Amino acid sequence: MGGAVIEILISASFWAAVLRIASPLIFATMGELICERAGVLNLGIEGIMVIGAFAGWMAVYLGLPLWGGVAVAFGAGALFGLLHGVLVVPFGLSQHVVGLGVTLLATATAYFAYRLALPEVTTPPKITPFQAWEVPVLSDIPLLGPALFAQTPLTYAAFACAGVVAFVLYRTPLGLALRAAGENPAALEAQGVSVSGIRIGAVMVGSGLMAVGGSFLTLSAFSSFFFEMVNGRGWICIALVVFGAWRPGKAVLGALLFAGFDALQIRLQQTPLGAVVPYQLFLMLPYVLSILALIAMSRRAQVPAALMVPYTKGER
């Protein structure tokens, strides 16, 4: 078995697959991370990814360019983010309930709208998705080139997005305010910045990114919208944020690790091992290893102090 694994690990196509699988997770994980850093747990993520997958695809299907679809997905996600934000920030409603409610609403809305828009179709129509774009020169590097630099633009965008999130979070006043909102909102308010504004804004932008992650599935990874195609990816991102200890860099690493396990299990299923080991065990691999990794690094994680704590002015 060791030999098979090593053979897989040194193939460029394996690493290319890892980046592909990780891309939607990175977008959505960054989105969740922004929300949580501002103090809001966003369990709407799974549904927001669905609405993003749907809205982005629908926009392109109706004639918008691909990047237009991405923008529409972001907008749709931000809209549901606004709903989540308004309910949990100024009104201080339970973040668990609203999150699950938003997931239900966003999912059902996407399905309902899809069925209304395309009542007669039984084979989902296709669009022309993002095509792989080989970075000149870099993609010619042996092994690394085809793995890292022959991806679709949306994959490059995912990594760029993580970079931007890290920069904003740690290098700009906005990021500072956002972190403060998640650590001690009273400190932020005392400095004259609106906690509600920051938190709602963070949830909107974060939800937008989640939706872009969803749209990756319909605009890059595949070319049609399917019911249930998000398939739990949103929940994984919740875990990835914790796994990444609320830091963008570590979270990206987590996404890559998770994607790595996923790409690995797909390939392991085809080794002789696949004939004897039930396939469910392979599918479990990423989840089990996530838990083990969490245990390994549990002591060091630093939860935002005000995560899930509603803030109301003039109360203590």
Add this chain to the structure above:
Amino acid sequence: MSETALGAEVVLRLDQITKRFGRLVANDAISLTLHRGEVLALLGENGAGKTTLMNILFGHYMADTGSVTAFGQPLPPGQPKAALAAGIGMVHQHFTLADQLTVLENITLGTESLWSLGRGRAAAREKVQSLSRDFGLAVDPRARVSDLSVGERQRVEILKALYRDARILILDEPTAVLTPQEAEALFQTLRLATARGLSVIFISHKLHEVMGHSDSCVVLRHGRVVGQVATRDTDRRALAAMMVGAEMADSAVAPGVAGPVRLSLRGIRAGALRDVSLDLRGGTITGLAGVSGNGQAALADLIGGALLPEAGVMQVDGAPVLQWSPRAAIGAGVGRIPEDRHKTGTVADFTLAENAVLETYATRFSRAGLVDWAAVRAHTERLIAAYDVRCPGPEARIRLLSGGNMQKLILGRVMEETPGILIANQPVRGLDVGAIAYVHGRLVAARDAGAAVLLISEDLDEVMGLSDVIHVISEGRLSPAFARGALTQGELGLWMVGHGFGEGAAHAA
């Protein structure tokens, strides 16, 4: 202080401020003026409305009626941002710092446009460092707030205001959590500030601070101004009388009658404690003086059962302690008044009744795993009456009580079990003079009933006034026992900063 203050221009004017919370009138037509360079002390019992008034001034709350004028310009109500822009800086009673952020980040938070790319960190650090120098506020800008002591955190709070070029500084009970040294340094800073034209309002329950460091005093009672005097025209007695509305009798505490040793520690190492030996005797108040953070918490936790000794022997009533935990400690007759009544002493969302039996529900108020709520209620009603807890009733949430009343309930909860050993950790922190006298009276009564009381306090006056025996704690080490009156305040202060330890004979007793 300075004579110039009162004649100087008016920088701040509160006019007829009224604020209601439901039926309660927290501020009742309060008017007040502050002059340039003036230090104004705001006094009043717990719940008199001081914090509310300052919150209105700063824009956290909106007044029902009345107006605020700063530097001649009316302040729009309910906008901290506007208050900040008008040059008002506020240091809250409960600090508003984000623990995981650095000092510099806390200070610059919200001072730059949120949409600018990048932060001018070098320039900001420069400015913070020069402010630190100018005002004697030593703190490392790169340090994480979570790593700072309480005193340092307060310096950060003040730096926050100064960084924004505040002209008016408001401090809500700034010294409640400070050691005497830190408090002295704070007033030093305030002197430097007023010398540069800043104006200061500070809230305090400590009359000696008010007398020593303010130009004028405003006293609130039940939401109204009951007096405004120049500090030099008044004295502590008069102020105290104004606050509580009656003369206060100064009570000298008679010495206790020492009984047998109830608790003894020998060579204990635990947490911050290094080789500590200590005897607590019945009928005695043992005072523990020291600058906070020198092992008081560890000692209290150790005796209270929250901390296990790593080495050494602990004996309760002559028997060595084997199994030790909060529950075991309570069972062994240790009563504990915790340092932080909000975080460890009470469950804010529980009723008074539930809080009253937090330690005894299982032993005294249950049968076969079922809680006897009728008995709990009766017990609580008795406590409320016996300990003068002012509250709507046993079913009210304790969150609604003022600090003093919360403390009285905790006191009752502990005393009612007639503990043989009583640890009182900062028992009067943040309380008004009336409440302080009450708590002290109860501690003495417990002593006279035979309890061994350990009084932990940063207030030397309190320790010296109440204790029969005094130890000083410094860097986890314990001084020898000093009898009442054996050392002067100055000599104790020397021990507190570490002199006298390590001279061999230290662990007699």
Add this chain to the structure above:
Amino acid sequence: LAQEPLKVAGIYTVPVEQQWAGRIHQAAEAAKAAGVVDYSYTENVANTDYPRVMREYAESGVKLIVGEIFGVEAEAREVAAEYPEVAFLMGSSFMPDAAANPNLAVFDNYIQDASYLSGIIAGAMTTSGNIGLVGGFPIPEVNRLMHAFMAGVRETRPDATFQVTFIGSWFDPPKAKETAFAMIEAGADMLYAERFGVADAAMERGVLAIGNVIDTQADYPETVVASALWHFEPTFDAAVAAVTAGTFTAENYGVYSYMQAGGCSLAPLGTFEGKVPAAAMELVAARQAAIMDGSFTVAIDDSEPTSS
């Protein structure tokens, strides 16, 4: 006097985009368009809710209910027993029980004949002899077609090896696609596209694919060589006719999916016309004829296929 269209309801546990349910839905829609039936449907019904939806339709005056009771056999049969005047035509792995449920007939996608033929073509078109199969779950409906397909492959390529993977979901085309990519990397040059996403991977990597249940060649003209198609119309029409005539009984309608009944077929080669070796096409023709006249039967094997 024009006859009232028969009231028919479809209940599916998946959205109608799912190929299996989609073929039923299409047949019913076609009958509706022809004015034969008055058809309504509910999709994505959780098995927990399935008996309730059956009851609701039964009580609303529907005469024929079409659906799938693989996950709710016992409960569904109980419901059917309570509404003897309603006909139930249900996808099921079990046989009808005339004694307990005279009004419940069963069917399934027995299109192994067409799958077998598509396998013959696949075997002829692969050069590496390495064929990848991506499935959702290893259920009988999937397994039997995979086995038939592999049997067909062995006719033209006895040394063929198979990679079989189940992705644990009906609807995760990106995952199916990734799985297909991995198979191509491992040497497959022919894929059996049981799920959406597989043909996409084949197209991107320039290898070939065989379709299943539905014809997707229009979307992948350079990729999908042949498809085994399921035609639900014979099943549906037979049931409607029986209900209308009042002769609906607890039959096994599975045979209506056989090639002999017109229930399945090999899709036209279309863009691959002339590109498949003639010998293979001759074999296909011969086998098809044998299947039609009953001299050849494709084995039905519902066990879970594994890689070889």
Add this chain to the structure above:
Amino acid sequence: MRLEPVANPTLLRQLGLPALALCATVLVAMALALLAGADPFAVLGQILTGALGSRLAVLETLNRATPLIFTGLAVAVAFRAKLWNIGAEAQLYAGAIIAVLLGTGAMGAPFVLPVSAVVALLAGAMLLLVPVLLKVRLGVDEVVTTLLLNFIMALFVSYLLEGPLKDPMGMGWPKSPALIPEARLPRIVDGLRLHWGFALALIAAGIVWLIQTRTTLGFEMRAVGANIRAARFAGMPVNAVLVKTALLSGGLAALAGWSEVAGAKGHLSLDLSPGFGYTGIIVAMLALLHPLGVVVTALFVAGVFVGADAMSRAAGVPTYIADMLLAVALLFMVLAIALTRVRVVRG
């Protein structure tokens, strides 16, 4: 703008706001119906008929509420102690597995029902115990571990149903053998699906309520949830309380699966639960974590879903409207409940 608590909300406020939330939901339903080309004015009637209009409708609503009461209780118990158990779904399946293991012939009447119930309870408890021990001992975030366990459990069930627990007579379909009749919970009404699991759920709600309000354990669980530091200082065995909470919560969630298999289904399949574990979170929070409130909110959630689903058929609109309306009703309702206790004021 800020919120100010309303000390004594009037009856009008307490009833009016939720009523308003329901009205708003109906308006949304009408708008959606209009969008889908159906008659918007028939919608309300169709929902009501669907949820309550017949004996069948009522019993189906009660039936669908049954697992939600169990999972709602499970969540309420855990959340009260600030133990964020998002894994009721996995614990539900643990109970279901036990119902199959013990109910397919391993044991006969009269023991099989009580024994399998107790073992199911323990199985669910054990499943939650692992994340809780990880939290208590190592500080591993239980939101994530319980969430991930849902996926692992789903795959494990899939493995069982295609492997050791596969029904040999099931024609290859991944489901378990049927329970023997002695292992089934009898029906309350002959011929319809409602079974004694519903009654057990009501009893469980009563018991949980008694535990929370009357027992020392309940007191400890609430204290640990409200202020863990104070609880520890007061000498409560905090870790033991968390473990006991986990046992109770996991056990209740497992009963949901057990009662679905022993009561409603008679066998285990992959899709036993359409998210009952997650919906339980909604049910519990809507009930403000009150065990008796859970019964009411579970009935509400079940009723809205069943009614809206039936409406989708009556009105001929896509079935997804049911989930949309459930979500809308839920969000309006939590908002309304919150607004009964606070009011929006300027300042």
